[in-house]
Amino acid sequence: MTTGIIGAGISGLTLAYELQQRGQAYQLWEARPQPGGYVRSVREENYLRELGPNSLLGDDALLNWLDGLDLTNDLVFANAVSKARFIYRNGSYRELPGTPPALLFGGFFSLKTKWAVFRELSNKTVSPPGETLGQFFRRRFTPEIVDYALGPFVAGIYAGDPERLLVSETFPLLLDYERTYGSVLRGLLKNQGKTGRRQSFSFRDGMQMLPKALAAKLTHAQFACPVERIERTRTGWTVHTATGLQFVDRLVMAVPTAVAAHLLADHVPEFTQALRQIEYPPMVAVHTAYKRADVAHPLNGFGGLNPAVEGRFAAGHIWSSSIFPDRCPADEVLFTTFVGGQQNAANARLPEAVIRASVHRELADSFGIRAATPSWQHLFDWPNAIPQYDRQIRAVKQLVPPLEAENLFICANWYGGVSLSDCIGKARALGARLTEAIGPASLT
Numbered sequence: 001m002t003t004g005i006i007g008a009g010i011s012g013l014t015l016a017y018e019l020q021q022r023g024q025a026y027q028l029w030e031a032r033p034q035p036g037g038y039v040r041s042v043r044e045e046n047y048l049r050e051l052g053p054n055s056l057l058g059d060d061a062l063l064n065w066l067d068g069l070d071l072t073n074d075l076v077f078a079n080a081v082s083k084a085r086f087i088y089r090n091g092s093y094r095e096l097p098g099t100p101p102a103l104l105f106g107g108f109f110s111l112k113t114k115w116a117v118f119r120e121l122s123n124k125t126v127s128p129p130g131e132t133l134g135q136f137f138r139r140r141f142t143p144e145i146v147d148y149a150l151g152p153f154v155a156g157i158y159a160g161d162p163e164r165l166l167v168s169e170t171f172p173l174l175l176d177y178e179r180t181y182g183s184v185l186r187g188l189l190k191n192q193g194k195t196g197r198r199q200s201f202s203f204r205d206g207m208q209m210l211p212k213a214l215a216a217k218l219t220h221a222q223f224a225c226p227v228e229r230i231e232r233t234r235t236g237w238t239v240h241t242a243t244g245l246q247f248v249d250r251l252v253m254a255v256p257t258a259v260a261a262h263l264l265a266d267h268v269p270e271f272t273q274a275l276r277q278i279e280y281p282p283m284v285a286v287h288t289a290y291k292r293a294d295v296a297h298p299l300n301g302f303g304g305l306n307p308a309v310e311g312r313f314a315a316g317h318i319w320s321s322s323i324f325p326d327r328c329p330a331d332e333v334l335f336t337t338f339v340g341g342q343q344n345a346a347n348a349r350l351p352e353a354v355i356r357a358s359v360h361r362e363l364a365d366s367f368g369i370r371a372a373t374p375s376w377q378h379l380f381d382w383p384n385a386i387p388q389y390d391r392q393i394r395a396v397k398q399l400v401p402p403l404e405a406e407n408l409f410i411c412a413n414w415y416g417g418v419s420l421s422d423c424i425g426k427a428r429a430l431g432a433r434l435t436e437a438i439g440p441a442s443l444t
């Protein structure tokens with residue numbers, strides 16, 4: 001019994017590795033010459049820039065798994081200072097309260113919001129179906145929380161808009177807390193310490209070390225080998241590439257929705273139709289370095305996010321060299337700026353020169369930068385960045401389980417979670433499930 005996997009991003013690679021570890025036959029095809037999909041690190045001129053994900057948030061179980069990939073000695077944990085997160089408000093970046101006392105006694109939020117936090121404990125309202133994140137947080141807290149905490153984070157993690165993303169698809173745990181404890185805060189307090197400690201980390205040569213390590217372990221992976229067409233057979237699927245065709249018993253889609261829709265168009269039209277509705281807003285990653293001596297701000301944190309209501313150019317700026325100090329020469333600082341996302345897609349479509357100049361202006365204005373130009377700047381464009389977990393994705397989600405009867409499976413960031421740790425967790429679980437379905441090892 002052979003499993004075919006299309007796409008060697010973190011999802012497809014992890015699934016292939018999991019199947020191999022369990023002694024199952026598989027074949028993985030990847031269009032690009034390099035493994036990793038969105039995970040791309042570039043080292044040049046003493047700078048290390050991440051074009052996609054900057055870090056991975058994981059627990060001890062994930063660290064143990066990485067040890068199996070011989071990556072333990074290459075781990076680089078985020079600097080302790082990066083626990084502080086800053087939000088742009090009234091002309092400067094202010095630290096977002098990270099603890100209940102800081103929230104209640106600090107000056108970031110208004111008295112109205114502080115009072116709403118107390119009141120949330122006795123808020124008996126219940127989420128209606130299809131509630132967005134914005135509606136959920138306004139109902140339980142205040143518009144200020146949506147504008148100055150939720151909104152910037154949703155833009156930072158999902159490149160999304162809280163008024164469109166569904167709470168059921170993005171943070172289902174919040175609904176669970178509301179149902180079980182009658183309050184999100186009570187749920188958080190009751191479950192404190194139950195989930196393992198999670199740490200933020202990367203690797204010595206950047207995030208792409210992870211897909212490279214996975215790919216190096218695989219015995220049945222082909223790169224620079226796009227799948228062109230698939231055909232259904234009586235018992236499985238035939239996969240066509242430029243190098244020929246191969247029969248597989250089960251087929252796993254580990255590709256973006258547009259590619260899945262293209263390959264599946266003749267086979268599952270209703271599903272294909274739903275896939276075509278998924279939105280991936282554009283995002284541009286801009287890396288900018290300055291001499292440390294030219295920057296007045298201490299940059300003592302993870303970075304600064306820009307609430308949409310503040311009308312700034314970028315979605316936010318990660319202080320990359322504060323989190324991982326070896327990302328640029330010792331006498332410089334490195335910023336990673338994200339422009340675009342669902343709340344500000346138009347800015348990501350501006351000419352490159354305009355984006356570069358606007359980012360420099362915003363950095364100079366925000367962090368007291370005296371240099372007239374950056375010492376180094378690079379830009380990378382993601383025309384389709386991150387799938388949005390809105391109403392459309394719910395329709396797709398409902399159509400996935402019946403596909404399994406046709407030996408078709410989904411393992412990608414548009415189904416069940418977008419973060420790297422979500423993708424790894426889902427792929428490992430699918431590997432286990434596929435193995436259980438056919439029993440003992442069946443290596444061919």
Ligand SMILES: Cc1cc2nc3c(=O)[nH]c(=O)nc-3n(C[C@H](O)[C@H](O)[C@H](O)COP(=O)(O)OP(=O)(O)OC[C@H]3O[C@@H](n4cnc5c(N)ncnc54)[C@H](O)[C@@H]3O)c2cc1C
Pocket residue numbers: 006007008009010011012029030031032035036037038039051052053054055056057225226227228254255256259283285382385386411412413414418419420421423
């Ligand atoms: C700018 C940005 C920043 C991010 N930051 C973070 C972060 O800091 N932390 C975090 O946890 N997550 C982050 N994410 C999210 C995370 O990186 C992605 O959700 C995740 O990497 C997706 O992995 P995937 O394998 O599901 O999909 P993909 O990475 O899209 O992999 C799909 C693969 O399929 C291949 N493919 C396409 N067509 C074919 C074909 N016809 N045949 C064969 N192969 C094909 C593609 O080349 C690709 O390699 C970020 C995403 C972006 C865009």
